[in-house]
Amino acid sequence: MSGKQRITPRATDFSAWYNDVIARAELAEHAPVRGCMVIRPRGYRIWELMQRALDDMFRETGHENAYFPLLIPQSLLEKEAEHVAGFAPEIAVVTHAGGKELEEPLVLRPTSETIVYSMFSRWIQSYRDLPLLINQWANVIRWEMRPRLFLRTTEFLWQEGHTAHATDGEAEEEALSIVGLYRRFMEDWMALPVITGVKTESERFAGAARTFALEALMQDNKALQTGTSHNLGQNFAKAFDVQFQNADGEMEYTWNTSWGVSTRLVGALIMAHGDDQGLVLPPKLAPTQVVIVPIWKTDGDRVAVMQVSERVAQVLRETGLRVEVDDRDDVKPGAKYYIWECRGVPVRLEIGPRDVSQGQAILVRRTGGKTPVKMDGIAEFVSEMLELLQRSMLEDARTRREQSTRRNVTMEELVALMAGDGGFAFGGFCGKAECERGIKDQTQATIRVLPDPEFRTDPAPDRCVCGDAAVTEAVWAKAY
């Protein structure tokens, strides 16, 4: 779409709205290769802010970054049978290099368990080498038939944690503590409420013993899996011979975890918070937190207004805020407002000649509302405003999710819900794969997670939606 066209309203076509917002906010574009994307500076900066926050959290919890190669020998990928079966349909293969056909085809990593554990088997000898807590920031390739910018792309950027432990208990603890870390990041940084829980067998990671996941609700009432954390048991340790000598001198296989979040989170941010004017960014992840728009008619006004605008920008930057002054003289203030709203900047400060003489600026919130602010103490005021916005965005998103959540659904309600408004449907679950599959075939909804205790319905449902006795509770939704 061209720069001049309006954004399709969400209610008209959510998918068109999503693409329009990405185009207008200049976040990303399709690349010449189907399924691949170019992440433009305004989109990449959001990812960098996410990376920085997550990386600090990984480091604080004892993880170290490393880098494993992109190219994996096909034979290595095939060592864990379930794993290769899960990824085979998505892999891309290098058959020629350096002007020759290769003796063995090389796979572009769809994920790095196989290469990581083949190295772990060299690095780990003794219980003293454990736990080994590694993270990697990298690109991965999974051939994508139905690409969508950020949500499903053939190449995407992510982090993948890989850890080795002496006991199953420690691995389970690590996998769960990462779910907690991800949840804090999503709530505190992305202003995104999530439901956590464990996946059923049908949605489990290929090669894992248990997959834990975080699920968020988008504004079209579809769920998005925002992160996963896997307890791999000893599956990969056995496939790649990762053994250690315990304190008694005996050899044991390690217990492993892996976990990841990706550039998909940028898509989640757009779909959870955006509105019909465009992007709405939580202050902590906004590349520009404050935009200052100076307003003038005469050259004399221009000088005074620009001077004050630059001084305010300076003061705000000194308190650590990310600030831009939009001083273009070929764009009218109204057009500037429109552009910066579309880009999701949380706070705009308008400064005109009258504001200068009154020692104030007009503060406009991206989420609505306008208020004059005294120049005196403006940095503190704006900082507090941004913190408030951050918190209220989380609350608003939580309210939206609760409004789209139904509990104790019957089969009839589940079917009607998924044919209509969508959202999260909590219901009893008999635990049978046939029941899960039948409902999926009928409604297109899947079990997103078997929710963790704090998300469960009280009292617990005693019947599955299918009518059989419930063994647990499930959260159903249509999902991206």
Place this chain on the structure above:
Amino acid sequence: MSGKQRITPRATDFSAWYNDVIARAELAEHAPVRGCMVIRPRGYRIWELMQRALDDMFRETGHENAYFPLLIPQSLLEKEAEHVAGFAPEIAVVTHAGGKELEEPLVLRPTSETIVYSMFSRWIQSYRDLPLLINQWANVIRWEMRPRLFLRTTEFLWQEGHTAHATDGEAEEEALSIVGLYRRFMEDWMALPVITGVKTESERFAGAARTFALEALMQDNKALQTGTSHNLGQNFAKAFDVQFQNADGEMEYTWNTSWGVSTRLVGALIMAHGDDQGLVLPPKLAPTQVVIVPIWKTDGDRVAVMQVSERVAQVLRETGLRVEVDDRDDVKPGAKYYIWECRGVPVRLEIGPRDVSQGQAILVRRTGGKTPVKMDGIAEFVSEMLELLQRSMLEDARTRREQSTRRNVTMEELVALMAGDGGFAFGGFCGKAECERGIKDQTQATIRVLPDPEFRTDPAPDRCVCGDAAVTEAVWAKAY
């Protein structure tokens, strides 16, 4: 090599020494795929510190990060004839994906000019869109026949800048200002003196109008190209139709630059500063700047010594230093010294019971020398010591380079030098490609750069080493 073996001395076999240091300091390892490497946490952290410093410098000079895809259609790579000819022997090709043979093979990026300029042609319309200053941190693939860890690997990590300008003059200014930026980084952060200049045609980047380069001397007296910056002229703009409307409403092709440094810099750091005990890291790029080794015999001593060690670590960390306390009780102090020296940690603090009672620690510099330090003001003392070490490492490296530099060499001297000690040889140059090729065939030395004015010999040599009239000066060396 196993953890117990000694490091091969540099004088015995420099190449074996290099591999030993990497193995013993746990920086990297060969991966299962020939030519690929795994960068281990201690090596990757050095790269991250480099990235952070460079990224800040790019941002301060107005560049923005973006991400372009790994996969490039073969037809796109072929649009700039000289470029594809230069890279064809090194490319890796994906022919199968998603379970099918692809209609068009996809190339793994060896560098991203082709994909970047195909996107620039969409993004740039008017002179108001210029300059466009983009950087990308990414992995690239160039099939490598003679791999060496960090120096030449099939996959490596790098940054690649890509910019578009309205005039040739602005592009030239950008290309040169990046050379200056790289030089400041190499001198101030890596403690690595470099010679800057322009490449002859034979060493020019495939598709560039001019290639500028930075060259450093390693301890085996071989040169290492540490960075390049290319003025691409309008070659890529014409191949990819990157045009803009100038202020007069006319269409013009943009002028472009590209520039990069890679994980090769970690190799440069090792070979420029390391010694027979292992790695020697400049403080600014040392993952651990200070290691504290507590020394005790009795349990009572242990408590007191550990308490003081932790307190010192705390105080040092508060001033922003990266500190580790090696409190392992199954490793003797002497063995700890040996390990941390091998890892290149600039400063070691030994704290024993007598030190505790005397209110001091023993400071040992990685580059030699030992001195007691009062606990009072220890943070300031250590910080100043690290700054001093940073500067003196640069001076020492400069001295080594000057000792291995000859000026006004004759053909006879050049041949003898390259058959013997090696190093940088400055001499007049007639500018003829045949002369350059002839000398390369005879000596294996290449012209590293035609040096920038500040590096040139005064008075300028008037004869080429071949005897013809000199048109410029050249720096010859055998190179990695």
